[in-house]
Amino acid sequence: MFATSPTTPIRIAVVGAGYWGKNLIRNFDALGHLHTICDARPDALAHFQTEYPHITGELSFEAVLANPDIDAVVLATPSLTHYPLGKQVLEAGKHLYVEKPLATTLADAQDLVQVAQSHQKTLMVGHLLMYHPAINRVKQVIDSGVLGDLRYIQSDRLNYNHGRNDRNVFWDLAPHDLSVLIYLMNGQTPQVKAVTAQNGSAVDDKIDLVQASFQFPNGVIAHLQTSWMYPKKQVQLLVVGTKASLILDDTLPLANRLVQVHFDEQGNRHEKMVEYLALEPLRLECQHFVNALLGGWQPQSDDQNGLAVVEVLENVQQLL
Numbered sequence: 001m002f003a004t005s006p007t008t009p010i011r012i013a014v015v016g017a018g019y020w021g022k023n024l025i026r027n028f029d030a031l032g033h034l035h036t037i038c039d040a041r042p043d044a045l046a047h048f049q050t051e052y053p054h055i056t057g058e059l060s061f062e063a064v065l066a067n068p069d070i071d072a073v074v075l076a077t078p079s080l081t082h083y084p085l086g087k088q089v090l091e092a093g094k095h096l097y098v099e100k101p102l103a104t105t106l107a108d109a110q111d112l113v114q115v116a117q118s119h120q121k122t123l124m125v126g127h128l129l130m131y132h133p134a135i136n137r138v139k140q141v142i143d144s145g146v147l148g149d150l151r152y153i154q155s156d157r158l159n160y161n162h163g164r165n166d167r168n169v170f171w172d173l174a175p176h177d178l179s180v181l182i183y184l185m186n187g188q189t190p191q192v193k194a195v196t197a198q199n200g201s202a203v204d205d206k207i208d209l210v211q212a213s214f215q216f217p218n219g220v221i222a223h224l225q226t227s228w229m230y231p232k233k234q235v236q237l238l239v240v241g242t243k244a245s246l247i248l249d250d251t252l253p254l255a256n257r258l259v260q261v262h263f264d265e266q267g268n269r270h271e272k273m274v275e276y277l278a279l280e281p282l283r284l285e286c287q288h289f290v291n292a293l294l295g296g297w298q299p300q301s302d303d304q305n306g307l308a309v310v311e312v313l314e315n316v317q318q319l320l
Helices: 021-030 040-049 062-067 079-091 106-118 133-144 169-184 281-295 301-317
Strands: 013-016 034-038 057-058 072-075 095-098 123-125 148-158 190-200 209-215 222-229 229-241 245-249 258-263 269-273
Touching: 013 062, 021 034, 021 229, 021 281, 034 040, 034 062, 034 106, 034 209, 040 057, 072 133, 072 281, 079 095, 079 106, 106 123, 106 301, 123 281, 123 301, 133 169, 133 245, 133 258, 148 169, 169 209, 169 222, 169 229, 169 301, 209 301, 258 281
Parallel strands: 013 034, 013 072, 034 057, 072 095, 095 123, 148 222
Antiparallel strands: 148 229, 190 209, 209 222, 229 245, 245 258, 258 269
């Protein structure tokens, strides 16, 4: 582990300055811990060096690994590169924050965890929703007992996507929801009960609709639906208990996103809006990584959390 005084910055290199990498760059710079921006595209790197003139720019990933001034590396690169690049980072003696998923096979994910442990380095996976204030509010409500005994959870992540960079829609979108399900169930890994899938578009031969059912060791049932071909964006989490339910709709205005619902003895529906802090989840996630390194403790979305998500992804993949 790495521990230093709170006044000492963690010198972080963000590798990959693309669609998501630019957000990580912005946040780690705002937190005062960005040391290097690394991207193999000269034009992209030049643009970021203009925007962040105080930050080192680097075209070579190998140079980042060899730089003793860099404490940690953030990988915002395609998922197929997470294992080979992440392993090099850890073997170079640097802490690693890797975007989801941890790896694209369970064997690779297990190897990354082993390498991190053998080198005594922190490994954190970018499961963003575990740092979302609304999700943490859902967890608080569940733990308070207000919902009663949980019965089932449903998570829908549907939209149209022409990019389709991952192997299929489940590997692209489901890591978000699986990390949340495992988090809400206090780290339990669910068993896959059923999977249906379809390639409904003519864009390519990748599966673009997956519906999966799970059961947790505590008996709670979960349903997860992901789609690249849905004509309307739908991002919704439903948590059903014996006393009340929660509905989180991430497409609604902030004040209406999280609602608690219950029915009285006459069957009348009652709603109550549940408030939560409107903070940027990614800023909280980046700060959490820094705090974990400063404090020498395991992050919330640590190697075991990342490993559990990849295990479920691979179990579903086998059924596909």
